[in-house]
Amino acid sequence: MRFCKKCGGLMVPKKSGGKNVLLCEMCGETEEADSSGYTLVRKVEEKAEVVVIENEPSTLPTTRAKCTKCGNDKAYWWMRQTRSADEPSTRFYRCTKCGNTWREYA
């Protein structure tokens, strides 16, 4: 995770002119992202998004998918389009029975 040198706010990865940069959401400060720092921030961000979506599962469609945890074959699912077009979109599943959440690359 990266923090802003100016204000101490959390830096989030953004695309700017084809380059990966880190942007401070507090003050707008940008910093060129080195590959290792970029990956680390991205991972944390994706994890947080899963948690947010989990709070409102009733609005999600369901599909037949096998839960590896409890063996249930029904799961909520949703897609998440990644920011860069060269990366595949990710499909998330959440077991309707035990709440186990997992992901699958399309």
Ligand SMILES: [Zn+2]
């Ligand atoms: Zn800042």
Ligand SMILES: [Zn+2]
């Ligand atoms: Zn389950």
